[in-house]
Amino acid sequence: MLLQLQNIFKWVNSGGQRIFLLKDINLKVKEGEFISIMGPSGSGKSTFLNVIGMLDGFDEGSYDFLDESVHQLKEKHRAKLYKEYIGFVFQQYHLLDDLTVQENLEMPLLYKKLKGAERKAMVADMLDRFNIVGKKDLFPAQLSGGQQQLVGIARALISSPKLLLADEPTGNLNSKQGEEIMELFKQLNEEGVTIIQVTHSEKNAAYGKRIINLLDGRMI
Ligand SMILES: Nc1ncnc2c1ncn2[C@@H]1O[C@H](COP(=O)(O)OP(=O)(O)O)[C@@H](O)[C@H]1O
Ligand SMILES: [Mg+2]
Numbered sequence: 001m002l003l004q005l006q007n008i009f010k011w012v013n014s015g016g017q018r019i020f021l022l023k024d025i026n027l028k029v030k031e032g033e034f035i036s037i038m039g040p041s042g043s044g045k046s047t048f049l050n051v052i053g054m055l056d057g058f059d060e061g062s063y064d065f066l067d068e069s070v071h072q073l074k075e076k077h078r079a080k081l082y083k084e085y086i087g088f089v090f091q092q093y094h095l096l097d098d099l100t101v102q103e104n105l106e107m108p109l110l111y112k113k114l115k116g117a118e119r120k121a122m123v124a125d126m127l128d129r130f131n132i133v134g135k136k137d138l139f140p141a142q143l144s145g146g147q148q149q150l151v152g153i154a155r156a157l158i159s160s161p162k163l164l165l166a167d168e169p170t171g172n173l174n175s176k177q178g179e180e181i182m183e184l185f186k187q188l189n190e191e192g193v194t195i196i197q198v199t200h201s202e203k204n205a206a207y208g209k210r211i212i213n214l215l216d217g218r219m220i
Contacts, residue, residue, distance in 0.1 A: 001064075002031045002163065002194055003052065008061035010047060010217075021047045022058065023217045031162065034189040035196045036208030044217040045198040046167055052196060053165045054082045066162075083111050087156030089166035093148045095140040101151050102127070102136040108159050126154045146177030153184065157193075164188065166197040170204060182207045 008025040011018045021044050029035065037045050050056035051063070054070060063070040065081060073081070095104050105126055109119045127133045130150050140148050149169060156164060166185070170178030182204050189195050199205050213220050 002029050002033075003063070003065045004028045005052070006062045006064075008051065008058050008063065010051065010056070010058040010060075020217050022051065025051075025061070025217075025219060027052075027212070027219075029194065029196070031194050032189070032192060033194050033196075033210065034185070034208045035210045035212060036205035037196065037198045037212045037214060038200070038202075038205050039214030043214040045214055047217075048214060049165055049167050049196065049198050053086055053088050054078050055088070083108070083159065085162045087159065087161035087164045089149070089152050089156045089164065089169045091168040091171040093140070093145075093152040093172075095148060095151055095155070097140055100137050100139055101132060101143070104140070104151055105155050105158055108155060112159070122158060126158050130154045144177075145172050146174070146180070149173060149177070149181060153181070157188070162194055164193050164195045166195070168198050168200065171200070178204065 005025050005027045008022055009020065010022040011020045013019075025048065037048060039045050047056060051058050054065075058071070061071070066085065068081060070078060070081070096107070099107070102123055105123045106119055109122060114122075127136050130153070132147065132150060132154070135143060135147060140151070143151065149172070153169070164185075170181050173181065178201070185195055185197065186207055195208075197204070197208065205211050
C-alpha cells in the first residue's frame with residue numbers, strides 16, 4: 001500500500017458553524033495506480049489532493065503514507081516525506097518567475113545532498129527528456145502555457161517521486177497540449193509512477209484506471 005486515508009474530515013469554522021470541506025473520505029492507493037478525481041467546482045477536489053500531498057492538514061481521521069502516520073508526524077518530518085516521495089503539478093504552473101527554466105528545475109534538488117555537478121547532470125537529463133534544452137535560459141514569461149506546464153511537470157519529476165499529484169494540469173492548455181500532457185502521464189505511469197490527477201475533462205479522466213467522484217466534500 002502506498003497510502004491510505006481513513007475517515008478523513010476537514011472543516012473550517014464560520015460564524016459558529018462548521019463548514020465541511022471533506023467528509024468521511026476513505027481511500028487506499030497502491031503503487032502503480034493512476035487515479036482521476038472528478039467533481040463540480042467547489043466539491044473539494046483541490047482540498048482532497050492537497051491533503052494527499054501533505055500541503056493541507058485535516059481535522060479528523062488518519063492518513064498513512066508508506067507506513068508512516070502522516071497525522072502524527074511533526075511538520076519537519078512531513079516536509080521530508082513530501083520532498084522525497086511526492087511531485088506536485090499545479091494548474092497555474094507555480095514556476096518561480098525570476099528564475100530561468102534551468103534554475104526552476106534545479107530548485108527541488110537544492111534540499112538534497114547532491115554535488116553541484118550531479119544536480120547539473122540531473123537538470124540536463126530532464127531538459128533533454130522534455131525536449132526543452134533550447135529553453136533552459138529563458139524565464140517562464142517567455143514560454144507558452146504548454147511549455148510552462150512541461151517545465152512544471154519536469155520539476156515535479158526531477159526528484160523521481162513515487163507519487164505524482166496534478167491539480168487540473170491541463171486546465172490552462174489547448175486540447176493538443178493537454179493531450180500531450182496526458183500521453184506523458186500515461187507513459188510515466190507505465191514506468192511505475194503512481195498518479196492522482198484532478199480533472200474536469202471526461203477524456204482526460206479516462207486516462208486514469210480508477211475514477212473518484214466528489215460532491216460536497218464526499219466521495220460518491
Ligand atoms: N481555507 C478555506 N476556508 C474556507 N473555505 C474553503 C477553504 N478552502 C476551500 N474552501 C471551500 O471549500 C470548497 C472546496 O474547495 P476546493 O477544494 O478548492 O474545490 P474544487 O477544487 O473542487 O473546486 C469550496 O467551496 C471552497 O470555497
Ligand atoms: Mg480546485
